Every structure is written in structure tokens, then in C-alpha cells.
Amino acid sequence: MDYECGTCGKVFPAGWRARENHCRATGHEPPDFECERCPRWFRSWQACFQHMSAKNHFALECHICDETWPTEEDRTTHENEDHYYCADCDRNFRNYNNLKMHLQSRIHRGEQMACPFCKRCFTTSTGVAHHLESSACPNAPHINRDTVYQVIRSRDPHGAISKKLLTWQGSDQTRYEATGRSWNGCAYECYFCHREFGKLQSLTQHLNSPAHQQELDHCPNRACRMDFKTLASVINRLESESCGFMRFEAVQGKMGNVLRGDRLLTF
Secondary structure, eight states: OOEEOTTTOOEETTOHHHHHHHHHHHOOOOOTEEOSSSSOEESSHHHHHHHHHHHTOOSEEOSSSSOEESSHHHHHHHHHHHHOEETTTTEEOSSHHHHHHHHTSHHHHOSOEEOTTTOOEESSHHHHHHHHHTTOOTTOTTOOHHHHHHHHHHTOTTOSSBOOOTTOOOOOOOOOOOOGGGBOSSSEEOTTTOOEESSHHHHHHHHTSGGGSOOOEEOSOTTTOOEESSHHHHHHHHHHTTTOSSOHHHHHHHHHHHHTTOSOOOO
16 A cells, blocks of 8 residues: 655555654654544544544554454443453453443442542442441441431431331340341251341351341432442442443442542432
């Protein structure tokens, strides 16, 4: 293919390397608006872009198919959404949801969300919220689901995620201990919901979880308004983008600010 010098107009039938040697020796330049894959050049970037788009002549080629793209971001979006492919890890996934979970995992995100009390780091805001609601923070063992609700409610003046429970006086703090009497012949069975567990310890953990407590929060999406028993569950729903209310990164920024006590909660 014949490549042309943009400065002197000299043509190089031998190809782009010959033109490159010429430019290096003379200080000349290639044409300003030259196709990234063929010798054609144009008088404007718009015309050049239109040509590359029509001919599939952009420089960046998909790692899976032969489609080309003008930017790395465009190529990555195509590979993610059309091929469920992670180029960084060279991995294919069965569906987009699996890929999205991978991209939002510790492998790609690291641990960027810190507990405001013990500074332990988590991958997402869900991890921080669960850490606090389950009284797992060694520097704030007094914090639990109730105290988290009270703090978030004070920072949520319009009830975006906190339910307005006028008669709520706190959760039942009774500590339950499952016994062998819960064995039904096949598994250990919860008296309240009849869910079955293989281990007695698992049933005890279930009984002392928020599973049978009052729902304190709801999804901020007015088209959804699903109720939840923990703040971590609300955040997890938002992070999954399952109701399309906000993007994953936006959730981390907004909930991170609230969990650190930086500002009021607004959507």
C-alpha cells in the first residue's frame, strides 16, 4: 500500500516503514488525519473517523473478535458487554452478571472502604455496614444493627432508605441458643420460619441474626421500595445494580461518605 508524507507529498509504495524512515531522516510528518489501519488520509478528523468507523479501521482490536474501537474504554465496554471477557485477567465468564461480580471483587477493587473506627478495610460499603451491624468492630463493640439504624436515620431526613418507624423502640436483644430439641429427624429446624440447618451452630447463628427482626430500611428507588432488615442488605442491592437506581461506583462514594459521618444521605 502506498503511504504518503504529509509534509512533502512523497509517496512510498514500500509501505509505512519506508515513510517512517523518511520522516525520521527529514523531520517531516505523516498526514494529520490518516486512517489508523490504511494509507487513506482526510482533510478533517470527522471525515477520517467516519471512514474508520465504516471500514472497521480503528487501531484497537477486540481480544475476542475482529471488531476495532477508537478508545480503550470503548474496547473494554464491548468486551465486557458482548463477550463477558476480562482482558486484565484473560478470563471469560458465562454471563454479564458473573463478569460484573468479578470486576467488583477484591481482585480488581482491592480493599478501599475502611471502617471509621478500627480502619479495617473492605472491598465494598456492604462489607463495612455488615461489620458494624454485626458488632464485629473491636473498637466499637457497642455498635449494632440498632445503633447503625439510629445514626443513618439521623442523617436521612427525608427517609430515603430509613423507614419512619414512629413506635420502634429497638430490636429484641434476647440471645437464643438452639438445642437438640430442634432436630426434626432430618435437620435442625427453625421454629419461626421452618428453615432447616445441618448444624446446630448454624441454627443458633440464624436465630441471633436479623432474620426475624423488624425491617428497618427500604430501597431508595421509588419504583422498587423493597424492605430490608439491615443497612448492609440495602447497600448490597444498590451495588448489584439490580433495580437500576444507581451505578456501583456511585454507591461506594455516597454510602462511604455517610458511614464515615461526613454528610447527610441524599439521592
